[in-house]
Amino acid sequence: MKTQDDISAITRCRLALCEQSLARLEQSDAINTTIGRAQASSMRCVVADLRTALAADPPTFHQDADARMSREEAVRTGV
Amino acid sequence: MRWHEVERTFSFTRERRMLTRRLRNVLDMLKAHGCRRAYLDGSFTTLCRTVDDFDLVWHPEGVDVDRLDPILHDPYGCRDAIKQRYGGDVLALEVFPDEQDDVEHVTILDVFQWKQASSDRKGIVQMRLEDL
Numbered sequence: 545m546k547t548q549d550d551i552s553a554i555t556r557c558r559l560a561l562c563e564q565s566l567a568r569l570e571q572s573d574a575i576n577t578t579i580g581r582a583q584a585s586s587m588r589c590v591v592a593d594l595r596t597a598l599a600a601d602p603p604t605f606h607q608d609a610d611a612r613m614s615r616e617e618a619v620r621t622g623v
Numbered sequence: 624m625r626w627h628e629v630e631r632t633f634s635f636t637r638e639r640r641m642l643t644r645r646l647r648n649v650l651d652m653l654k655a656h657g658c659r660r661a662y663l664d665g666s667f668t669t670l671c672r673t674v675d676d677f678d679l680v681w682h683p684e685g686v687d688v689d690r691l692d693p694i695l696h697d698p699y700g701c702r703d704a705i706k707q708r709y710g711g712d713v714l715a716l717e718v719f720p721d722e723q724d725d726v727e728h729v730t731i732l733d734v735f736q737w738k739q740a741s742s743d744r745k746g747i748v749q750m751r752l753e754d755l
Contacts, residue, residue, distance in 0.1 A: 551740045551741075554740070554741070554742055558729075558734070558737060561727065561728075561729045562729060562734065564727070564728065564729075565717070565719075565728045565729050565730070568719070568728060569717055578688045578689050578696055579683050579686075579688045579715065581696060581697065582683075582688065582695065582696045582697070582698065582715040583683070583715045583716070583717035584717075585696070585697045585698050585699040585700065585715075586680070586698045586699070586714035586715045586716075586717070586731060587717060587731065588698075588699035589698050589699050589702060589712060589714060590714075590731055590734050592699065597739075
């Protein structure tokens with residue numbers, strides 16, 4: 545059973561791979577051609593979808609714990 | 624898959640039948656410009672009853688790209704227009720030359736085969752357009 549952290553890590557890793565491929569397309573000579581631009585633009589769609597998926601992930605356990613600790617810290621210090 | 628199999632497998636609701644007709648229109652147009660292979664993914668290729676689009680990737684080999692509908696030259700910038708005109712995403716497959724492969728690269732076909740929320744892989748539908 546995968547935790548939300550595992551799922552976010554998988555998505556982040558996939559996003560990095562896609563961004564790498566997009567960068568390669570954008571830096572290649574092919575970007576001066578119609579097909580090269582269409583291919584890069586297509587990969588941009590994929591990158592955008594992965595970014596959206598990552599942003600839609602609910603806060604992880606660690607983020608929850610961090611937020612809770614911050615609130616407790618704020619109460620303790622009277623902020 | 625052959626076209627009749629795609630039609631038979633995925634057209635099991637009225638909405639899906641409408642989408643299938645739109646998919647066929649895109650495939651006919653791509654074939655007319657020289658395309659021989661395309662790949663299908665997304666909820667359209669599942670048993671979900673409620674589907675509002677499809678994810679299609681076309682292989683550029685043999686395609687007269689400059690004569691394609693110009694909105695297909697920029698799937699990201701024209702995403703909404705493409706969905707409205709064709710019924711789903713219509714993406715161009717990137718093909719990296721083998722000799723430059725010293726770094727790991729993924730293509731949209733790899734992405735299509737990624738299972739959501741899992742490191743496992745899944746199948747996608749390959750269509751040979753000469754069967755149309």
